[in-house]
Amino acid sequence: xxxxxxxxxxxxxxxxxPRTELPKTVAKEVxxxxxxxxxxxxxxxxxxxxxxxxxxxxxxxxxxRFLFFHPGQVMQEIKIKAGHTKDLxxxxxxxxxxxxxxxxxxxxxxxxxxxxxxxxGAYYSHARYWRQFKATLSHSGIxxxxxxxxxxxxxxxGGEEDEGPGTL
Numbered sequence: 001x002x003x004x005x006x007x008x009x010x011x012x013x014x015x016x017x018p019r020t021e022l023p024k025t026v027a028k029e030v031x032x033x034x035x036x037x038x039x040x041x042x043x044x045x046x047x048x049x050x051x052x053x054x055x056x057x058x059x060x061x062x063x064x065r066f067l068f069f070h071p072g073q074v075m076q077e078i079k080i081k082a083g084h085t086k087d088l089x090x091x092x093x094x095x096x097x098x099x100x101x102x103x104x105x106x107x108x109x110x111x112x113x114x115x116x117x118x119x120x121g122a123y124y125s126h127a128r129y130w131r132q133f134k135a136t137l138s139h140s141g142i143x144x145x146x147x148x149x150x151x152x153x154x155x156x157x158g159g160e161e162d163e164g165p166g167t168l
Contacts, residue, residue: 006112009026009029009030009033010033010109010110012030013030013033013034013037013062014062014082014083014108015062015082015083016061016062019031033112034059036112037059037110037112038059040112040115040139041057041059041117041139042057042058042059043056043057044056045057045139047068053069053070053071054068054069054070054071055067055068055069056069062081062082063079063080063081064079064080064081064108065077065078065079066078066079066080066095068091068095076091076094078091078092078095080105080108080119082107082108083107085104085105085106086104086105087102087103087104088102088103088104088105089102089103090102090103092104092105093123096119096121096123096133096135097135098123098133101123101124102123102124103121103122103123104121104122104123104130105119105120105121106120106121106122107119107120107121108120114138115138115139116136116137116138116139117136117137118134118135118136118137119134119135119136119137120132120133120134121133121135
């Protein structure tokens with residue numbers, strides 16, 4: 001379980017709060033946390049999907065940038081920032097292993113001790129309604145290859161519960 005201090009430092013990073021507004025000791029701890037995020041999560045990795053061979057992940061000012069590519073050929077760039085609902089469209093569906101789905105991301109959470117981050121959002125299903133989902137991107141450090149897992153949340157639509165397929 002995260003402490004209030006950890007949650008507060010993460011909020012500072014995600015929302016891009018200027019370090020000048022913080023006490024010096026807190027600003028230094030936030031800088032160290034950001035350096036750890038960059039160390040663990042930025043760089044070029046082997047991709048987890050069939051869309052591209054590699055993915056470049058970058059973090060700056062609370063925004064994640066994912067650049068999918070084959071060597072010498074850029075395929076797609078996806079940007080996600082906390083506090084901003086983002087329509088990722090069909091490329092987001094491919095990134096989150098929900099092909100042919102339109103994806104919206106509302107927020108993300110970084111779990112440093114487990115080396116993963118979690119995206120929260122929704123996608124438009126073939127049944128013409130929105131389904132919520134949670135996507136977890138974990139990084140084992142093995143073979144420089146992150147792993148993506150997607151879980152759907154249960155929604156109530158038209159008075160009936162609709163249960164998604166679970167982990168994909």
